[in-house]
Amino acid sequence: MIPVRGYGGKTVAVLGLGRSGLTAARALEAGGAEAVAWDDGAAARDRAEGEGIVLRDLTQGGAFDGVSALIVSPGIPHLYPTPHPVIAAAWEAGVPVDNDIGLFFRSFGNGDWDKFDTTPRVIAVTGSNGKSTTSALIHHVLEEAGRPAQLAGNIGRGVLDIEPARDGEVVVLELSSYQTDLARALTPDIAVFTNLTPDHLDRHGGMGGYFAAKRRLFAEGGPDRAVIGVDEVEGRYLANQLAEDGAEMRVIRVSAERKLDGPGWAVFARKGFLAEWRGGRQAGSIDLRDIKGLPGAHNHQNACAAYGALRAIGLGPKAIERGFASFAGLPHRSQRIAEKDGVVFVNDSKATNVDAAAKALAAFPKIRWICGGLQKEGGLDGLASDHVLKAYVIGREAEAFARQLSCESEVCGTMAVAVARAVEEAEPGETVLLAPAAASFDQYDSFERRGEDFAEQVAACLTS
Known part of the structure; x- marks a missing residue:
């Protein structure tokens, strides 16, 4: 577990008692805070109370007296189609609203890292489609290459439920728009944008709001490297916004539709072949056609995004290829x-x-x-x-x-x-x-x- 820092001796409210809410409450307590929690469902409240979580009816007047923050589970709307009444009450009371992703990024690093030879890193993956496969593929390749790694977020474990980082570890996070939209801290080392297609439009007030939620990971997160799928106009816009010039190496552009030209850094797939180009020269390639865990052009896009993220942390093309070859795919995804x-x-x-x-x-x-x-x-x-x-x-x-x-x-x-x-x-x-x-x-x-x-x-x- 990652103990939450910054709230020692303070009262923090948690709204929503699913996986992320329960973990957030425990992580707050582990960091010295007093967590009080609420859920609209009686069954969820009973389950949480049975696990020792202190309940407080956050719908009642005065519920936010003495509360330093409200932590909201991702499934609860905070803006569109209408704010949850508890969130609206927190705003009125002047109580900051955050989620477990924000808590993670403010709490993951600690003093033990001074003793490490290699600083731990975080790769965060977002997008409409393919983010689960891309995240799992990155994690798989890291493990196959002998690198310590953990997988969490919208896939696997909750972000606060992972173990404290080891020397040289890479934490791979899959982040949905629900998670990036509200987090008050977003500071990944590598951020990946797979693609954007219409989804969750009621929750974000349309495509503009949906894209804005994804874009926060890059605009506010300030990653060292950004791996951007540019097969949609939003990806091209985002890549352009992050690049200082055409030879920018901070941005790795990704496509599964066409060859990407220019002097910068690019990874693309054509007719089943992945190619990496950097500074106008080819730097690596992989034949994806016979990799059973990655069938079809959409999985080739996932492979390109994963490849870009792995190259950004220094893994070599041959090690990545070996990891791709042994990837079995995810349940329920091709x-x-x-x-x-x-x-x-x-x-x-x-x-x-x-x-x-x-x-x-x-x-x-x-x-x-x-x-x-x-x-x-x-x-x-x-x-x-x-x-x-x-x-x-x-x-x-x-x-x-x-x-x-x-x-x-x-x-x-x-x-x-x-x-x-x-x-x-x-x-x-x-x-x-x-x-x-x-x-x-x-x-x-x-x-x-x-x-x-x-x-x-x-x-x-x-x-x-």
Whole structure:
């Protein structure tokens, strides 16, 4: 655990008692603060109280008397579509509002670092799609290269739940827009921006607010190096804002669509080959085509971003290539779960929006596509693929979802029916792909549970 510094002997309130909230309360106590906590859900309050967390009803008048700060869990809106009443009350009381990411960055470094030969470093990864895979890939390569490393944030452990840094350690953080938007301290050594596509627009008041939340990691964080995906206009803008001139080496531009020219530092992938160019000369390359854990152009973009971050901390191209080759991929993200009679089954349940699903569809040549769920704002505009042989639509609104598709489709409703029909019709050389292009909450508690159901139904069909 990382004890929170700066609040010794003070009272700090915590709103939200999920994973990050509970960890924040414990880390505050470990740093000498008195933590008081609240959650809108009675079950969460009971669970926290059973673990020794002191509760205080922050919705009551006077609740912020004597409180030095309010720490808010990432799922709680603080601005759009409307501020949570407790946050609004903290503003009125003049109480600073922060989150666990802000606490981490103000508390991670300590006096023990003076004894280290190599100062620990933090790589923070944000973006709309691919940030989990990019973060996990960076962490995997570091471990394969024998470098001490920890993975936390929006993936794995909460940021305050990790162990204090060791000599030369690298902490890899996946950070969502919910986390970067509110943090009062953002000081990574390396910051990575994968891409930007519409998502969480209600929470950020539109695309401008969404991009602004991501941009804070770079504009306010002041990283030593910035790895920026430039395949969207926002990435090109951000890279330009951070660069002092065309030969800038602080910025590493990344693309999975085209060769990047110029005298600066760039990493790009074309036709399955990753290339690093620095100062107008090629400095490294990797053939990504046969790396099973990184299929498709979207994963090649992830590979380029990870490569840039790893090169920024001094890892060599050969060590990175070895780590890429042994990367198995993440569950529910282009995860190859089975193959039988020439048919491959891929679980990409994390493809919860149109852009992520489109990238998954582009990764395989002949697809029997399982899709559907709780649609996000904007519908299915822009989602089309010549690779789809047929769609098998699930979800409570499966008929409405199917009507928006330009390909042949069948309304199946449930995962069991969709998998059974796809298995029945699939032929050698085809891929049965779960890439829902929608949230899971109409039928499942999470995208993970949806992916698990897909894997279970596939296993049942293949063994029957």
